[in-house]
Amino acid sequence: MEVLIVPDAAAAGARGARIIAALLRDTPAAVLGLATGETQRPLYVELVRRVHAHELRLAAATTFNLDEFVGVAADHPGSFRRAMRQQLFELVDVDPTRVHFPAAASVDEVPEVCARYEAAIEAAGGIDLQLLGIGEDGHIGFNEPTSSLSSRTRLKTLTQRTIDGARAVFSPGEPPRHVVTMGIATILSARRCLLLATGARKARAVAAMVEGPLTAMVPASALQLHARATVIVDEAAAAQLALAAYYRDVERCKPAWQRRADGDDEQAAAVPSALPAPSEP
Numbered sequence: 001m002e003v004l005i006v007p008d009a010a011a012a013g014a015r016g017a018r019i020i021a022a023l024l025r026d027t028p029a030a031v032l033g034l035a036t037g038e039t040q041r042p043l044y045v046e047l048v049r050r051v052h053a054h055e056l057r058l059a060a061a062t063t064f065n066l067d068e069f070v071g072v073a074a075d076h077p078g079s080f081r082r083a084m085r086q087q088l089f090e091l092v093d094v095d096p097t098r099v100h101f102p103a104a105a106s107v108d109e110v111p112e113v114c115a116r117y118e119a120a121i122e123a124a125g126g127i128d129l130q131l132l133g134i135g136e137d138g139h140i141g142f143n144e145p146t147s148s149l150s151s152r153t154r155l156k157t158l159t160q161r162t163i164d165g166a167r168a169v170f171s172p173g174e175p176p177r178h179v180v181t182m183g184i185a186t187i188l189s190a191r192r193c194l195l196l197a198t199g200a201r202k203a204r205a206v207a208a209m210v211e212g213p214l215t216a217m218v219p220a221s222a223l224q225l226h227a228r229a230t231v232i233v234d235e236a237a238a239a240q241l242a243l244a245a246y247y248r249d250v251e252r253c254k255p256a257w258q259r260r261a262d263g264d265d266e267q268a269a270a271v272p273s274a275l276p277a278p279s280e281p
């Protein structure tokens with residue numbers, strides 16, 4: 001697992017957006033797995049900025065969101081469809097016909113929705129990059145602790161802790177107990193996973209995910225099985241990592257071809273072009 005430690009949440013968003021921009025530069029029709037949550041906001045702000053600055057196009061991309069509450073209308077303040085529209089889709093050149101959510105109007109519809117979602121991901125050629133956040137208990141998507149590590153898109157019942165976390169956007173009503181989420185195996189099928197975690201309250205889950213045992217009690221630890229998982233954490237979320245100095249060393253020693261693939265050559269490339277052309281000898 002690659003661990004990139006950056007100063008703060010804004011830097012984590014910018015770094016994640018740079019990786020997504022580099023993917024879209026090389027593969028404009030990439031299939032993106034997207035995530036909601038406060039952690040992702042700075043990343044979407046940066047993607048929007050890049051689109052408006054004509055540095056990035058999303059027009060040919062296809063998107064699949066990780067999860068959605070069951071029985072929540074698309075325009076409800078708690079729905080992930082609304083959050084994604086407000087934070088990204090309405091602000092960029094994304095093609096609405098290429099945007100996908102595992103949205104079910106009722107629990108009865110869930111099996112059909114899940115089967116169709118998995119089939120749609122496969123028909124799109126699989127996910128090139130899956131963006132992820134992490135819950136304080138180590139969940140990814142809505143795969144709560146004890147989720148099967150070989151699960152596919154399916155119905156999940158939320159833990160009380162996750163329900164309480166969602167309370168604000170559903171108030172004065174109650175958050176739904178049921179969600180549809182990509183499974184852990186669905187997430188692991190993506191060609192690359194990119195997880196962002198920021199803030200001190202994520203530090204314990206981050207350490208358990210990266211350095212703890214592989215266990216269904218920490219669903220994010222399943223990323224240890226992925227051949228290409230990148231975790232971007234800010235200093236606060238990295239606070240409990242025993243090998244933080246090593247992760248910084250690994251990053252310092254990255255060869256140029258690895259840097260290019262992640263857009264890390266962007267700044268280096270931008271500087272010379274801003275300088276006056278060298279004079280003829």
Ligand code: GLP
Nearest residue numbers: 037038039040133134135141142
């Ligand atoms: C929810 C989402 C997760 C997200 C998590 C953390 O449970 N289903 O995908 O990672 O919240 O959200 P936040 O980034 O707001 O801390």
